[in-house]
Amino acid sequence: MNNTEQRRKYLDALVDSLNRVKRFTDGLKRQDFMQNELVIYATMKALQDAYSAAIELSRLSHKKPIKLDWEGLRKKRNKFAHSIGDDIEPDFVWQEATVTAKKILKIIEENLPDS
DSSP states (O other), X not given: OOHHHHHHHHHHHHHHHHHHHHHHHTTOOHHHHHTOHHHHHHHHHHHHHHHHHHHHHHHTOSSOSSOOOHHHHHHHXXXXXXXXXXXXXXXXXXXXXXXXXXHHHHHHHHHSOOO
């Protein structure tokens, strides 16, 4: 797989995971989210997958394809990946799902071609 194909693979994984986060949380009120352990953990996993894909995408090129806080995403991915039990507050997951994930999707949609 060449570099372009790898970038597309990770970009697709990033977008797919962020869309999954959106599906998990769309229509939910914060209070309902906070009371649904299954949705919280599914959202955490989808965010971890999204941030992992973002890390791989950023490693493939010295010139970053989109303007994102790559280091911040790496730190958040590590936080999700290395947490144990209830180390991560549901409020943090909610913020990432309802604010950060949507911002990233918007940036991607505005800056990258469809192909």
